[in-house]
Amino acid sequence: MTDHRFEIFLSAPPGLEHAVRAEARAAGFADAVTVPGGVTFQGDWTDVWRANLDLRGTGRVLVRIGSFLAFHLAQLDKRARKFPWSDYLRPDVPVRVEVATDKRSKIYHGRAATQRIETALKEELGTTISADAPVTLKVRIADNTVTFSIDTSGESLHKRGHKEWVGKAPMRETLAALFLAECGYQGTESVIDPMCGSGTFVIEAAEIAAGLQPGRSRAFAFQHLATYDPAAFAALKRNSAASQDLHFHGSDRDTGAVGMAAKNAARAGVADHATFTHHAVSDLQRPDGPPGLVMVNPPYGARIGNKKLLYPLYGALGKTLLDRFSGWRVGIVTSEASLASATGLPFTPTRITVPHGGLRITLHRTDPLP
Missing domain, CATH: 3.30.2130.30 (VC0802-like)
Structure with a gap:
């Protein structure tokens, strides 16, 4: 080499x-x-x-x-x-x-x-x-x-190698990790996703807290190059996760999505620190412990559902969070500013907009809720 x-x-x-x-x-x-x-x-x-x-x-x-x-x-x-x-x-x-x-x-x-x-x-x-x-x-x-x-990567790095089940409009793990970071997440607090789909935000947050390497379960193109040293690469891999007491929560009104998310968490090795439950947004309850981050990628209406029918859903999400999650920060990803506004949440002026799946999606963030 x-x-x-x-x-x-x-x-x-x-x-x-x-x-x-x-x-x-x-x-x-x-x-x-x-x-x-x-x-x-x-x-x-x-x-x-x-x-x-x-x-x-x-x-x-x-x-x-x-x-x-x-x-x-x-x-x-x-x-x-x-x-x-x-x-x-x-x-x-x-x-x-x-x-x-x-x-x-x-x-x-x-x-x-x-x-x-x-x-x-x-x-x-x-x-x-x-x-x-x-x-x-x-x-x-x-x-x-x-x-x-x-x-040197081969397949895109969002393909971590342990997610077999995905929803209708999955967020890439790479983008989920960046959005978590932009919301100030550093692996030291709990994360909740009340519309979890296949569990991307919850699993990514749990992996970060455990110090798991995102590429631990997959192969790379560089392993086919003349410069590759298998022993030197093996020495870079960590064999165990860091101990941590945090717990992460995902929920969804789709029972199939909840089952998918649980299986994905098990394959990722974070099943002991992630719980997925089936219920509506209005039934979301604040877990025990200090405040953390609510991170959610709701349907936008562009590819999933009718946008006009989503305003009540966003409104219910905002009301639930304002009523029950004082002290928690919120990050919401959507392609429609009007849907974000329908939550009634006090978003900060700073927005981050990126292309994703043929759409332009925006991350809306709050400071700790009153």
Whole structure:
């Protein structure tokens, strides 16, 4: 394994780059800075493995492995053939090549560029090119500079590897973790989700409190690279959860969702700290113990339900929280500002809006309720 340092890129939902940067810095990547679409920092392969294994908010970890100037296809072909592919790629592992070009470059035909790079890989390294390869080489040609990056994650990092059951419009675990962080959650208080669906917020909060690594149950693309050291990676994994006395609660009026959430919590290893019950929002009761965070992703009406019929539901949620949850903070995610207003909750002026599943959704937050 080479010891040299290189640029590592963490993808982030637009509008939440600052949250991914904050998590990266807290994890020890002190020089992490925001860039459009994500966060970058300098690191080595151990940092790549740790970023995939430990970071909850990023969806993908890319490594920039090199670049060169190319003004025409013949030059691209020649320099791609001389690139030190064997430092990073294994000849026995298929590769997928994805090329993006811009109009400022003399090489602007993406398909032709892709063919040249694929041919270089096949003839110089002996690589098989495949659309469903475990390793993806991302190529960007901008201002006549050809930059090579490797996707070290493989499947998106929101796929933790232990959730088998999902609801109709699930929130990605990565986004749930960022929203929890934006509501001030640090793993030291209870979290309640009264419309829990498949349990994403509750399970994510319980995992954070237990210090569980989000990537502990899954495989990564970097395990197929020439730079992978199985023993060194195994040493980064924690074998046990931290002891904690917190309990987390999810409820839903859909009995199927409650069952799904309980099974997901069991697979995630947090069943002892998470309870899921079947009841309506108006039946939600404050648990014993100090105040914590109510985190909820209600139906928006855009894909689930009729929006006009949701106003009473949001109103009931707000009334229940104001009546019974004094001292608790609230975070609500919705695509409709009018639905959030229907709760009657005293939201702070600051909003965070991000794209999600073809919609633009907004996180509305309160300070501790009166």
